[in-house]
Amino acid sequence: MRFDPWADLLISVGDLIDRGPQSADCLGLLRCRWFRAVRGNHEQMALEALESGDMRLWQMNGGDWYVKGDARQRADVDRLLAHCRRLPLIIEVECGKARHVIAHADYPAPVYRWQQPVDPQRVLWSRHRLSEHLAGRHGAIAGADHFWFGHTPLQARYDHDNQHYI
Known part of the structure; x- marks a missing residue:
């Protein structure tokens, strides 16, 4: 089986983040026309942490990558996480x-x-x-x-x- 980005659609079951060292890159998939995702609990934790300013629960569950990221990367990630608010359940x-x-x-x-x-x-x-x-x-x-x-x-x-x- 071969994936054709012009004809196929890849749908994620969520948790694009916090599951490995490439969370920011996985979030970047949201920009691809051939990619869709449902919201996972890790995206939800991130949104709640950024909204409340309390990062502890998210960090305990894999969100350290965000806190340790540089300011430029964090600005891009913030835009992509804002997109996660619109992800369907x-x-x-x-x-x-x-x-x-x-x-x-x-x-x-x-x-x-x-x-x-x-x-x-x-x-x-x-x-x-x-x-x-x-x-x-x-x-x-x-x-x-x-x-x-x-x-x-x-x-x-x-x-x-x-x-x-x-």
Whole structure:
């Protein structure tokens, strides 16, 4: 499989930052016409830290790269983080005859409907459904063919019913 930036679209499950030494470069992907992302809890932590001025929670969770960056880089990162305010919590894509739903951590309802009100905290932070899957106690989410989530570091992709954790 080859990626064609003129014909293909890459969609991220969020956490563009705080997951390695190239957080600023990963944020730069937001400028690419072939790239989209949902907001992750790390982008949310960054936005809240910059808004409140209290950087402690973000720094404890990987935000040190921002504090240690030089002023020029920080100005560029600030512009990109401002863009993160506009990132959706959920993206829906029709691909062929399948409906794919992308969210950071979870879709916190048993049935998916486009623009249905959902708890943003659970979309960004919840590991409950994945924990239930791993314990053999959860089923499919109705309303779409595939759900794609990130948030929880795993050794390998985990698929259960119509949910995919990458």
